[in-house]
Amino acid sequence: MSHFKLGTIALCSLLVSACSSDTNSNLVKTEAIWSDILVKSDGDISKVVAELNVSSRNGNNINLVQGDKLSVTATNNAISANMTKNMDKDNKIFDIDYRANFPYYQADTQYEIRLYRAKDKVTLSSKVTLPEPILILAPQAYQTFSADSALELRWAKATKIIGDQSLKINVDSTCKHGEKEITKSYNYNDIKDDGIQVVDFETIGLFKNEELNSNFTCTVKFSFERRRYGSVDGRYASSSRTYATQTKILENINITIK
Known part of the structure; x- marks a missing residue:
């Protein structure tokens, strides 16, 4: 039997094992x-x-x-x-x-x-x-900001926080020039759900890249998640969990590079 056939059989066996x-x-x-x-x-x-x-x-x-x-x-x-x-x-x-x-x-x-x-x-x-749905107030899609300035995120703050409830905001940037694309991310974890977060692009280093210049078209996306934990039946194995999330995405925020 050829090495090719043996290899194919071995691969198939691994896949079957993994899938089952x-x-x-x-x-x-x-x-x-x-x-x-x-x-x-x-x-x-x-x-x-x-x-x-x-x-x-x-x-x-x-x-x-x-x-x-x-x-x-x-x-x-x-x-x-x-x-x-x-x-x-x-x-x-x-x-x-x-x-x-x-x-x-x-x-x-x-x-x-x-x-x-x-x-x-x-x-x-x-x-x-479920925690409260997320209502984003500002900025609006397609607004333009400078990469060397701060942006103020505003949303309707949580009016009821139950137990170990949290809010996180992920920031993702995408810069394109021709076929060149540069991406970067920053996460604000477990922030205060008071309706405001100042995003200083210089501080979080989202656009600190020697390749970036004014020829690039850049945008950012903000992904919000409110998370609330619930009760787990005590008969389940330890570390089991039950939780609920509300999510919302704000994208197409334009960023200018000087």
């Missing part, structure tokens, strides 16, 4: 299930994503079988509405998670995510509420 790193739920004890549950919204709809692994983040994905299932109930007191859905399996290469979408994005909408174990007839329940 999951374990059926009937083989896993409840206390060995690690959960990572996220409710994310961009101020329009909300998406619930749940990943179940054996023991830890790095464990095999768990494939729910034999009556085991995940479901979600969303309760929106702002509009006196609630909805329950079963979560659908999303089987990606190297990964399994479960998903459900809801039309609710308002602050304090509660999401209860339940895992039902058919054999033991027990239900694990984790809960989280």
Whole structure:
């Protein structure tokens, strides 16, 4: 047999092994299930994503079988509405998670995510509420600023902060000239959610590059994320988490290089 064929067989075997790193739920004890549950919204709809692994983040994905299932109930007191859905399996290469979408994005909408174990007839329940949607006030898209000046970001500050709630803002710059492209990023982590952040481009070094000059067309993008943590059923494995995020993006802010 040729070396080429042997190599091909070996590669295929590796791929099959990598793609099949999951374990059926009937083989896993409840206390060995690690959960990572996220409710994310961009101020329009909300998406619930749940990943179940054996023991830890790095464990095999768990494939729910034999009556085991995940479901979600969303309760929106702002509009006196609630909805329950079963979560659908999303089987990606190297990964399994479960998903459900809801039309609710308002602050304090509660999401209860339940895992039902058919054999033991027990239900694990984790809960989280959405933080407030992010409303960006200034600047506006396509406004122009100088790279050697400071820009004032303004948004509607959080009126209710619950538990270990945080806000982060990522700043991404892109500068282009012909086929040349230079990118850079800076992260403001866990900043005060008081509605204002001064972004000094010189201080954060976003445009400190000897190659940059006035021939480049530069833009920046701001990505906001409010994060709120919820409760995790104590029967899940340690370090499991349940959390919710509200995100918003402001892009196409023009920057001039002198």
